[in-house]
Amino acid sequence: MKISSSLASTLFASSSSSSSSLISTIVSARSGTAQAAQRDPVLTLRDAEKNGTKYVVAKSKEPQIKRELDAFEKRLKSAKTVDEFLKDPIATKVFLTANGLGDFAGYKGLVSKTLKSDSADPDSLAVKMGDQRSAWLETAQTYDFHNQGLTVLKQAFNIASIKDAYAEVKWRESLDASAPGVSNALTFKDRAASLDSAYKILGDPVGREVIMTAYGLPDQIAYQTLLSQATLIERTIDISKLKSPEFVDKLVKRYLVALNGGTSITA
16 A cells, blocks of 8 residues: 555644655664674574563663653653643653654654544544554554543553563664664564565564565665555565564574674574
């Protein structure tokens, strides 16, 4: 599905930032140039998958992360409306990051319009944005801001889940200091099955980064039309295979090896 002109207009009108910055976030984001790996990336990935739970608990106790989590919970408990909650930059960052939308933390107008729209309406912004990245629709459905305001989000179970998810994202990001790309590899393995179209791959920064790097696609394709980019993705990979855990496992290893200059003792 292509981004329609009406949807594009809504997106560009939803933030004071430049249109080029937003469209880059949606369809052209890359994770940046990796540093040289200090640890074998594939072995680091295996260790992360095996011992991730205890690492996340440790991350949640780090002073900076704990302050951010406490600020999120405090703001949520005091806020009366969704927009009041979203006015707090730290609370917004924690909430969006935990739900796979952290790269949109600076676009509060777009976030508010999308997540407060009626996810049951096929013409809603939540549904249209969900066509590009499933996390939009999933988040709108999970917390149901349109019908219930902050009621669902304020439930103790959801607060705990968000705090855990945020700590996990920050832990994953920390892995890249010694093994670039492992954070993306973990995230991609979680999301791969939901990336069921070229447009969703292009709309997901991690999905785009992993696939473009694994298959050696150049950054310059970002200057092509969205249709041309989607066509290239469809020619490069059988998207239906992203539902196969075995295929995805091989793909992320290929990504890690490519990102780190072809180096891995397990390659």
